[in-house]
Amino acid sequence: xLVALNLYHKLTFGQLHARQPVIVDLAEKLGRGAxxxxxxxxxxxxLDPALEPPAELRKEIMLCTGLDRTRDGPQAVDALAxxxxxxxxxPAGFKTAAAQDGYRFSAIIRGIVESYPFCNVREN
Numbered sequence: 001x002l003v004a005l006n007l008y009h010k011l012t013f014g015q016l017h018a019r020q021p022v023i024v025d026l027a028e029k030l031g032r033g034a035x036x037x038x039x040x041x042x043x044x045x046x047l048d049p050a051l052e053p054p055a056e057l058r059k060e061i062m063l064c065t066g067l068d069r070t071r072d073g074p075q076a077v078d079a080l081a082x083x084x085x086x087x088x089x090x091p092a093g094f095k096t097a098a099a100q101d102g103y104r105f106s107a108i109i110r111g112i113v114e115s116y117p118f119c120n121v122r123e124n
Contacts (some may be wrong), residue, residue: 001113003030004037008044016041047108084111 007026008016017023018034023041027034079090083097084107101107112118 004040005044005109008041011041013045016045
């Protein structure tokens, strides 16, 4: 994970693809596919505050993806989750939980790496 994060900091956003020679090389060393390494690097990019879109674009993204939804038809959306041992509800709750870690990029990565879905990936 740390090797991939180091590589992320050395590449520009446009270089985060499976045909990038350093990504192919890292994937071979890790015994993974180049696509999976490139996807992981793109996941880092999605958390990088330097790449955060302007406020108006963020609002449009939320509307398009449904991140601002509180209901799905007649059902309430269950947005309960946990961040570094603290429960939160929805995007606003995540912002509060992440603020308790000082919005450190390392804290966000640690939370992802220690999460159940990340730790319990099925092997092929």
